[in-house]
Amino acid sequence: MADAALVDPGIAPxxxxxxxxxxxxxxxxxxxxxxxxxxxxxMWIFLLSDTFIFSCFLLSYMTVRMSTTVPWPNPSKxxxxxxxxxxxxxxxxxxxxxxxxSSSGTMAMAVNYGYRHDRVKSAVLMxxxxxxxxxxxxxxxxxxxxxxxxxxxPWGNPWGADQFGSSFFMITGFHGTHVTIGVIFLIIIxxxxxxxxxxxxxxxxxxxxxxxxxxxxxMGLYWHFVDLVWVFIFALxxxx
Amino acid sequence: xxxxxxxxxxxxxxxxxxDVELYHPKSWVTxxxxxxxxxxxAIQYAITALGIGLVALVLSWLIRLQLAFPSSFSAIGxxxxxxxxxxxxxxxxxxxxxxxxxxxxxxxxxxxxxxARDMVFPYVNMLSYWVYLLAVLVLVxxxxxxxxxxxxxxxxYPPQAILSxxxxxxxxxxxxxxxxxxxxxxxxxxxLNYVVxxxxxxxxGMTMMRLPLTVWGIFMATVLALLAxxxxxxxxxxxxxxxxxxxxxxxxxxVEMGQHLKYGGGSPLLFQHLFWFFGHxxxxxxxxxxxxxxxxxxxxxxxxxxxGYRMMVWAxxxxxxxxxxxxxxxxxxxxxxxxxxxxxxxTTLVIAIPTAIxxxxxxxxxxxxxxxxxxxxxxxxxxxxxxxxxxxTGLFLGNPVVDVPLSDTMFxxxxxxxxxxMAPIFVIFGAIYHWYPKVTGRMMNEALGQxxxxxxxxxxxxxxxxxxxxxxxxxxxxxxxxxxxxFIPQSATTLNIFITMAALTVGFAQMVFLFNLIWSxxxxxxxxxxxxxxxxxxxQTPETPPGHGNWGKELPVVYRWAYDYSVPGAKEDFVPQxxxxxxxAA
Ligand code: HEM
Ligand SMILES: [Cu+2]
Numbered sequence: 045m046a047d048a049a050l051v052d053p054g055i056a057p058x059x060x061x062x063x064x065x066x067x068x069x070x071x072x073x074x075x076x077x078x079x080x081x082x083x084x085x086x087m088w089i090f091l092l093s094d095t096f097i098f099s100c101f102l103l104s105y106m107t108v109r110m111s112t113t114v115p116w117p118n119p120s121k122x123x124x125x126x127x128x129x130x131x132x133x134x135x136x137x138x139x140x141x142x143x144x145x146s147s148s149g150t151m152a153m154a155v156n157y158g159y160r161h162d163r164v165k166s167a168v169l170m171x172x173x174x175x176x177x178x179x180x181x182x183x184x185x186x187x188x189x190x191x192x193x194x195x196x197x198p199w200g201n202p203w204g205a206d207q208f209g210s211s212f213f214m215i216t217g218f219h220g221t222h223v224t225i226g227v228i229f230l231i232i233i234x235x236x237x238x239x240x241x242x243x244x245x246x247x248x249x250x251x252x253x254x255x256x257x258x259x260x261x262x263m264g265l266y267w268h269f270v271d272l273v274w275v276f277i278f279a280l281x282x283x284x
Numbered sequence: 285x286x287x288x289x290x291x292x293x294x295x296x297x298x299x300x301x302x303d304v305e306l307y308h309p310k311s312w313v314t315x316x317x318x319x320x321x322x323x324x325x326a327i328q329y330a331i332t333a334l335g336i337g338l339v340a341l342v343l344s345w346l347i348r349l350q351l352a353f354p355s356s357f358s359a360i361g362x363x364x365x366x367x368x369x370x371x372x373x374x375x376x377x378x379x380x381x382x383x384x385x386x387x388x389x390x391x392x393x394x395x396x397x398x399x400a401r402d403m404v405f406p407y408v409n410m411l412s413y414w415v416y417l418l419a420v421l422v423l424v425x426x427x428x429x430x431x432x433x434x435x436x437x438x439x440x441y442p443p444q445a446i447l448s449x450x451x452x453x454x455x456x457x458x459x460x461x462x463x464x465x466x467x468x469x470x471x472x473x474x475x476l477n478y479v480v481x482x483x484x485x486x487x488x489g490m491t492m493m494r495l496p497l498t499v500w501g502i503f504m505a506t507v508l509a510l511l512a513x514x515x516x517x518x519x520x521x522x523x524x525x526x527x528x529x530x531x532x533x534x535x536x537x538x539v540e541m542g543q544h545l546k547y548g549g550g551s552p553l554l555f556q557h558l559f560w561f562f563g564h565x566x567x568x569x570x571x572x573x574x575x576x577x578x579x580x581x582x583x584x585x586x587x588x589x590x591x592g593y594r595m596m597v598w599a600x601x602x603x604x605x606x607x608x609x610x611x612x613x614x615x616x617x618x619x620x621x622x623x624x625x626x627x628x629x630x631t632t633l634v635i636a637i638p639t640a641i642x643x644x645x646x647x648x649x650x651x652x653x654x655x656x657x658x659x660x661x662x663x664x665x666x667x668x669x670x671x672x673x674x675x676x677t678g679l680f681l682g683n684p685v686v687d688v689p690l691s692d693t694m695f696x697x698x699x700x701x702x703x704x705x706m707a708p709i710f711v712i713f714g715a716i717y718h719w720y721p722k723v724t725g726r727m728m729n730e731a732l733g734q735x736x737x738x739x740x741x742x743x744x745x746x747x748x749x750x751x752x753x754x755x756x757x758x759x760x761x762x763x764x765x766x767x768x769x770x771f772i773p774q775s776a777t778t779l780n781i782f783i784t785m786a787a788l789t790v791g792f793a794q795m796v797f798l799f800n801l802i803w804s805x806x807x808x809x810x811x812x813x814x815x816x817x818x819x820x821x822x823x824q825t826p827e828t829p830p831g832h833g834n835w836g837k838e839l840p841v842v843y844r845w846a847y848d849y850s851v852p853g854a855k856e857d858f859v860p861q862x863x864x865x866x867x868x869a870a
Contacts, residue, residue: 073491076483082404086480096514112549199530210531251407
């Protein structure tokens with residue numbers, strides 16, 4: 045349903061440039077954001093809310109890091125790997141970050157091909173994105189296993205403040221859940237793209253609404269957001 | 285501001301997007317149970333919220349009975365008492381008021397008032413209700429678990445909330461936190477819908493500045509909720525980990541019954557910050573919809589346009605924004621840098637300005653209006669009185685020097701019951717009496733309504749006025765019984781008995797209300813489509829109750845603001861928003 049209303053950027057009335065244009069849009073009827081479909085608006089607002097969740101997590105982590113009286117373990121030691129006899133600090137995290145950021149690139153290309161109705165390229169790029177995401181989660185899993193083997197637990201660790209393990213598992217876990225959900229949806233959507241659901245405007249199984257290529261872009265918004273959050277986690281948890 | 289010429293804002297624009305094609309339910313189950321229609325979802329939300337609210341009401345009787353007749357009820361022990369106040373407070377604030385205003389009235393009124401066929405994503409909207417129901421069931425389950433529900437106080441402050449001294453340490457606290465997390469997830473699904481519907485799915489001619497204030501109030505409250513609930517969500521997740529996994533986010537090194545616990549290094553203050561970063565906006569999450577609804581009730585039943593519409597809208601926005609800057613006024617006694625106290629006191633008092641603007645505007649709307657003392661109007665008026673009353677004691681409590689001695693006394697209980705207990709509840713009642721005819725097609729019984737109103741209104745004052753006095757005497761809050769504290773005079777006991785009598789009477793009046801709700805469904809006077817002769821779009825639907833898709837074939841087109849009452853020269857004393865202007869006689 046709502047097919048058209050959902051994605052149709054519609055006719056945008058001419059508007060003056062800059063701030064006055066924004067004021068004109070907001071004082072107009074029907075829509076405050078012209079050329080923004082319902083789905084995209086909803087995703088943006090959800091991401092705003094999610095930003096507050098991640099901010100609260102990160103601020104809480106910083107607070108307990110300051111409130112605890114025990115020294116904080118040194119992240120560049122904890123997250124170092126022995127490779128070929130040398131200890132390289134943060135190497136795994138650096139690779140993970142690189143992978144996740146690359147996945148943003150493939151995602152952006154998938155969106156582009158989606159809008160050109162290039163089914164195969166779009167779907168393949170989404171699957172590549174999903175593979176990057178899955179690799180990221182896999183490496184995160186490796187990291188978790190390594191720390192757990194070394195004795196890190198949510199309630200304590202061998203090197204210092206208990207809150208280190210708690211914050212680490214909680215924040216990376218919450219972010220990892222976001223990535224995992226993203227991977228699952230990437231696979232579902234790429235399957236639909238490949239089947240040509242969006243060319244036929246096939247109806248969704250649950251929502252019974254017609255599908256459109258726009259969903260690829262909405263997926264992309266989510267994916268870029270999850271990447272962006274990782275940058276903050278990287279900076280505030282691993283580099284601090 | 286009679287906005288009748290088309291010229292003012294240019295010609296009505298053509299539709300920017302095509303009309304939506306709705307999901308058509310095929311079976312009874314998809315029509316009434318797993319229903320995607322916002323109107324049905326609204327009723328589901330409302331019934332669930334009223335049902336769980338009834339539990340909270342009964343708990344308040346038990347609390348009051350214990351306070352009036354300490355040591356007369358063997359069934360109520362100190363543990364039970366703490367559990368009662370906790371569940372009473374939490375249910376009232378979250379599961380009743382928030383759910384009813386946003387899930388109930390939001391769902392019913394937003395699509396109708398902005399001229400949409402439904403919420404933008406009906407399927408997600410439906411999920412929202414079912415997750416909310418699940419949250420309620422998890423909450424109810426905690427009553428039946430070993431150890432019972434949590435008794436940590438509705439603020440759930442750690443460390444005590446998860447230590448063995450607090451009732452419900454086994455399961456109660458876990459289920460409470462789980463239920464809140466579910467509630468937030470469910471609410472987010474609904475909330476995104478409300479916001480996007482208001483922003484992106486208005487009908488032709490419906491500008492933001494023509495929205496009825498009800499929609500503005502609910503819209504802004506939803507925005508607040510989407511930004512405030514995350515803090516509670518995070519707090520709940522971390523406390524759940526502290527309780528289940530033994531992490532120490534909120535737990536300092538602590539000795540319990542002579543034993544060192546394994547906790548250490550966490551920050552209890554952190555939870556208070558997270559809680560109140562949510563908690564204060566929460567006050568406005570229930571107050572802003574009330575503000576909006578009251579504005580519409582007053583304007584309709586006084587047959588006058590709302591005074592200062594633009595100011596009212598901006599006041600809602602400013603109050604919403606400021607409400608994020610004041611949270612630590614709940615923490616004056618938690619210990620903080622005096623400069624912070626100064627900052628939070630200042631921002632708190634600044635909120636009084638936009639709020640006062642609203643109150644003045646309501647009064648000026650009434651000024652020389654043609655006031656009809658219908659039941660909705662009576663409740664709207666009682667809201668203004670009660671809200672001003674609670675707001676004034678709020679100014680006391682906003683000042684650290686005054687708050688410190690009053691904190692945790694009955695004065696605080698009286699204050700917040702006035703401002704966020706009674707005042708919004710009155711609006712809920714008023715709104716139910718007002719919109720019931722649209723929802724069911726029948727009027728509610730007027731005599732029973734008048735009875736309900738007078739008992740509730742006078743009763744509320746009989747309950748809470750004396751509580752202020754008890755608070756000034758120093759009677760503490762959350763105390764099972766007073767024992768013989770020297771500073772509490774004998775007369776306080778008498779007063780407590782009086783308050784309890786009043787509370788039970790008010791409780792009885794609510795039963796009359798529930799009876800009226802059901803009775804009128806079958807035997808109420810048929811209402812017609814617009815019994816209050818109101819201007820807003822929901823009264824102009826082709827069918828009453830509005831059918832699937834709300835508007836029949838054609839979406840309405842809006843030509844004017846929502847407050848064209850008693851326009852000079854108009855045929856009737858109200859001009860519906862979708863009535864085209866008459867061309868001027870040349
Ligand atoms: C007939 C109606 C009501 C009565 C008689 C009543 C009575 C009470 C009493 C006696 C207490 C506290 C006792 C103590 O601190 O020892 C209390 C606490 C509370 N009530 Fe109500 N109440 C009513 C309605 C409401 C409503 C509508 C709200 C919605 C905001 C509400 C919210 C609260 C909260 C948040 C607490 C604090 C719980 C705590 O201390 O953790 N109450 N109520
Ligand atoms: Cu507050």
